[in-house]
Amino acid sequence: MNVLFDTNVVLDVLLDRKPFSESATILFSWAEDGIITGILGTTTLTTISYLATKVVGKIQTEEILEKLLSIFTIASINRSVLEAAIKSSFSDFEDAVLFQAACHSNAQAIVTRDLAGFKKSTISVYSPEELVKMIQALKA
Numbered sequence: 001m002n003v004l005f006d007t008n009v010v011l012d013v014l015l016d017r018k019p020f021s022e023s024a025t026i027l028f029s030w031a032e033d034g035i036i037t038g039i040l041g042t043t044t045l046t047t048i049s050y051l052a053t054k055v056v057g058k059i060q061t062e063e064i065l066e067k068l069l070s071i072f073t074i075a076s077i078n079r080s081v082l083e084a085a086i087k088s089s090f091s092d093f094e095d096a097v098l099f100q101a102a103c104h105s106n107a108q109a110i111v112t113r114d115l116a117g118f119k120k121s122t123i124s125v126y127s128p129e130e131l132v133k134m135i136q137a138l139k140a
Helices: 007-014 020-033 042-056 058-071 079-087 093-104 128-139
Strands: 002-005 037-041 073-075 109-111 124-126
Touching: 002 007, 002 020, 002 093, 007 020, 007 042, 020 037, 020 058, 020 128, 037 042, 037 093, 042 058, 042 073, 042 093, 073 093, 079 093, 093 109, 109 128, 124 128
Parallel strands: 002 037, 002 109, 037 073, 109 124
Antiparallel strands: none
């Protein structure tokens, strides 16, 4: 299953934001093990770089980004993605961009804690907890 991870889910893991990090960490490990194909939008990486550099510095941020690049495939955010996001009916541009990136990268699901932000999605949207339960049920 190809799953685009919203930035908030990635930050939950990186910042160990309890209780949200528990399910998100399981999804990360499944992406690392190839059980799912994890996808990140390029804007997620730039946001994480900006935030992490302020907190942990450049060297540790580079290590974080390298680890993310080793786990996830990257959904390009190019002109066609941005134009589609502008024309979409999403109220939040960042969510629209990630949705369009998911569409262009053949994602089958989006995992986010901002379910309301993706209510216009034509791709299935799950909270981390919901996606963990669904995949566990499929594996059983």
